[in-house]
Amino acid sequence: MNAAAAPLPADVGADAARALLREMLRIRRLEEKCAELYSGGQIRGFLHLYIGQEAVAVGAMIALGPDDAVVATYREHGHALARGISAVSLLAEMFGKLEGCCRGRGGSMHVFDAARRFYGGNAIVGGGLPIAVGLALADRMQGRRRVTACFFGEGAVAEGSFHESLNLAALWHLPVLFCCENNLYAMGTALALSEAETDLCLKAASYEIPAWPVDGMDVVAVADACRRAVTAVRAGGGPCFLELRTYRFRAHSMYDPELYRTKEEVEAWKRRDPIPAYAARLREAGLLDDAGLAALEDEIARELAGAIERAEAGTLEPVSELLRFVYAEAPAP
Amino acid sequence: MNAAAAPLPADVGADAARALLREMLRIRRLEEKCAELYSGGQIRGFLHLYIGQEAVAVGAMIALGPDDAVVATYREHGHALARGISAVSLLAEMFGKLEGCCRGRGGSMHVFDAARRFYGGNAIVGGGLPIAVGLALADRMQGRRRVTACFFGEGAVAEGSFHESLNLAALWHLPVLFCCENNLYAMGTALALSEAETDLCLKAASYEIPAWPVDGMDVVAVADACRRAVTAVRAGGGPCFLELRTYRFRAHSMYDPELYRTKEEVEAWKRRDPIPAYAARLREAGLLDDAGLAALEDEIARELAGAIERAEAGTLEPVSELLRFVYAEAPAP
Amino acid sequence: MSASPAAKSSTRTTYRGAIRSALRDALQRDPRVFLMGEDVGRYGGCFAVSKGLLDEFGPERIRDTPLSESAFVGAGIGAALGGMRPIVEIMTVNFSLLALDQILNNAATLLHMSGGQLPVPLVIRMTTGAGRQLAAQHSHSLEGWYAHIPGIKVLTPATLEDARGMLWTALEDPNPVLIFEHGGLYPVEGELADDAGPVEIAHAAVRRPGRDVSVFAYGGTLAKALAAADDLASGGIEAEVVDLRTLRPLDTEGILASVSRTHRAVIVDEGWRSGSISAEISARITEHAFYELDAPVARVCSAEVPMPYARHQEEAALPQATTVVETIRRLVGGGDA
């Protein structure tokens, strides 16, 4: 069976198949709101949108169980939502409210949720990889059959921490799934200007890590590849590396004048937008019609409107608590 | 022609062939003296002997011209001598004397000689690689057809700076010759305990850098490989990577109890000692006899005795000059 | 480049613009100069400082690097050894930690440990500071911390003149020079003389004279110190505001000269308080002017906390003009700060 043409990920029922669409749409609509809210000054700091890449986070997350761990970057709204962090918790965080997942301290770049084993939200390129290795080491040493999924951009591949982390994970056969989201640019630097060898799977192979490229604009392909990889990793075979080929439709951050790529290139990729593509497949499979899509959009619009309202109604952390948690208040568990 | 069996490096005359033996012997005898002087307390700090690896530095240096640059590590006496730094300058440095190549400030680990473009003597594992890349970049930008040879141990391969430097050199097609001296151990850590992929040439290939392994116990093989590589690098083809397979006969440093390897392993490698092996080939080729060897040993013994004497007679940098050269005294040239 | 009759004319520009023209100028003047860093070229610079330079000077001299802070800073050192005059841009100070080994163990040591053989004429520029809600990993002010390292110089331009002139001076310096540009200053506007050139970097500058208290500031805190001085003046307290300009080597004499006029001192420092450059200044004043002091030296620093994103908490964590005013009132009023 040709995975790329399959209407659904293997072994997934109709509801779950529709849920993939819903998750991608939720991310898309939430981030469109974020862009507005940023223009309105309600969100500040750096804001990195995931629009265009939704299939990656959504496809990958369904491959993980609740005990698995996720490490992500500053471009992590999609991963956070797909991992089950609520829109209100995320928005309140971006509004700098106490009700945010990090009390408003982290903002867009630093989403954490210990209960969901969502470990950031790291704003240093490559900074999350060693942490993922350590989480996996802890699982291995405690005999837990868990997987740590570590997301990072192709720009991170040039960092020393990438090299050190992949080697360590492979050397110690640790259960890490390295998910490299290759959206072709690191800010304004195209992959060919940052890597002598642009075939990223070859790089992974130089640590003896099994690696394969995946069409990151196809949520089904992502889900299937991740499930295959997670199975291998969970079975104790050591890390896997996936190159998820994708594209960001928006600027790097809200400050980016996008001098480094053409409108045509962006438009060409937009024609591969993962959301309409997947919606079309659901239609073909008889799992979606106009009414169904409208209902979905409506449901999401209501969820987000409610979330924004609640986040806006949130409170501010008292200034008297500024110094709380510089050091821990209680012994570690 | 089978290079490993060739009596001489290609295109090298009899004198030059004998010079290779002399250089290896000079290094060996100098370092044997260093070990004694260390026990006697005249040399202090960390002392890392090169004994067993002499064929690498000697074979590599004859491939370089005087305008080329060399970057080395804390295990660099051999490279320094082979590059033309005098024994007295080196010994005085190890004695902490003003007459040392660095006024006694660097000691064994930090040998520098700007006139010979010998840029250290770096005691941070992996620390020299980015500097070599920069030296090569300067040559490239100034249109000079020079090569920078960068020596490092196989332990450095795990460092992030290795990865970043190889990528940068390859991406920008810089004239660096990466000489990885694989002596199988980084202190007490065997290669297989530090690299998931122990074929180091495969690693280099993941930056699209041409790479090949070389018998580092065979000075002819080293010289031939280095000359081939230097030619390619100088021609503008970008960096090359050589894995020079070798072994250190002595402890990592003078403090090392050598718990991590067996005497048998060391003995087995000693049977491949590059010096007697090459001497035997010179004999076979009719370029050396007992008298010749004895004369050579004698000449070296006299050189070293004289050097030690002169180094001992050296003076100490006045304490009043301690702060000199924290900042430069004159504008840079 | 000859002295023109219009030498006294000036142009309205920004701190960003002043740095850009300093870069352009350096690139035009000396073929050994080049700029290298992440997104300095095609992107136009993360903070648009180098916008346009790629078109003007081409990709050989305006070099976009991979995300490899350690390698490209080290390559800057090597290129300086090899006769070039590299300007390495580290996008922000937050990422400079990845290159700290190269800076401290190589750039700062090579000349001394080689016995004077190897000067490293390297300039490293980076953005520093908080105030834009960039949170814990993007808001460090480590310039004072870097000033601990012998062998490097640390410059912190706070004015357009210094933004324009310090780069030139740094490039002529045979030592590694780190220039910290406060992110909040880039859009600041002002007049800059058309013939603005190199500036000396050995001395602090009195930006506002006063007799009652010396306020030492630099980079991003200078404006706060000046605002505080304005405020205090209306209440009859005349604060002398001193722009430190160079954090290493510190202009101890300039600092002491001001203290000997005012007999009171406050340091305004965006770094975390403990072990900050403000501690060093306080210690030096105590060591050299103890008997001149009418009150203990006081410090206004950042709270010792990873910078929070929320605006109100970030404001609370940073030194503010109001805190400077309160501190000085207490000091001049006779109490301990």
Added chain:
Amino acid sequence: MSASPAAKSSTRTTYRGAIRSALRDALQRDPRVFLMGEDVGRYGGCFAVSKGLLDEFGPERIRDTPLSESAFVGAGIGAALGGMRPIVEIMTVNFSLLALDQILNNAATLLHMSGGQLPVPLVIRMTTGAGRQLAAQHSHSLEGWYAHIPGIKVLTPATLEDARGMLWTALEDPNPVLIFEHGGLYPVEGELADDAGPVEIAHAAVRRPGRDVSVFAYGGTLAKALAAADDLASGGIEAEVVDLRTLRPLDTEGILASVSRTHRAVIVDEGWRSGSISAEISARITEHAFYELDAPVARVCSAEVPMPYARHQEEAALPQATTVVETIRRLVGGGDA
């Protein structure tokens, strides 16, 4: 492990041995504890501290790492988040710069920026200091510099008791704790109580009481301060020697208590002078005890120079008991230090 009747007995051991037994103890007591670092296993530890532990606890818990400081320190953070109690050994402080991004941007920030969700119970040990002719890249004393970073704790054991006890306390601390072991102390011998256990880390300790001057020292400088005090005593000057023990958080109260007894203070610090922890201590004393001081606070620090190899120059660059004596004589004699 129960309190034995022989609890008061003691054994002759070394600083190295005290740390080794602390490690062994921790590994025995808590299955979540493991040791990871370069050459901690098969080599036996660069300074033989962990010798024998591999045989006793096996390669899962005594983990030799590749030369990848950034990754294995970051992995320590991750493992701590994942419920382990890692002890990460960075062979020496000189290499810790390669891991500084992980320490400052992750270990120190995660708890705060996650709003209290993610404590990082990680212990990082490293050798620090000069004095063994290891030259410019192997002789740093950066523990005071590290003390600038909020979110971490910085311990500097100077005695056998602290070498034995601080590790235990650090492991029970929910925060990232850095322990700096001075390389010159490893062979130091002494008696250690057989029941030596955890020690509190919140307070400085008076190692020798005195009324004339407070001498603050830590780690490698404590012995020099004590030697100076001995020397001074013969001349009738009674120095109170205070071992700081913990550089972050500093025991300000303990420092001030001593100064309020002696009215004079000297700090002996192996760090480079500018921006050292000694500057912070000086600033704090000035801030809180200015009117108690009979003389300006003085500092005896390392010369601001990459450490030279030659013995006489290294000795000249480092703080020495003789310099401490001279400084105190001047101070007590009434002049500025």
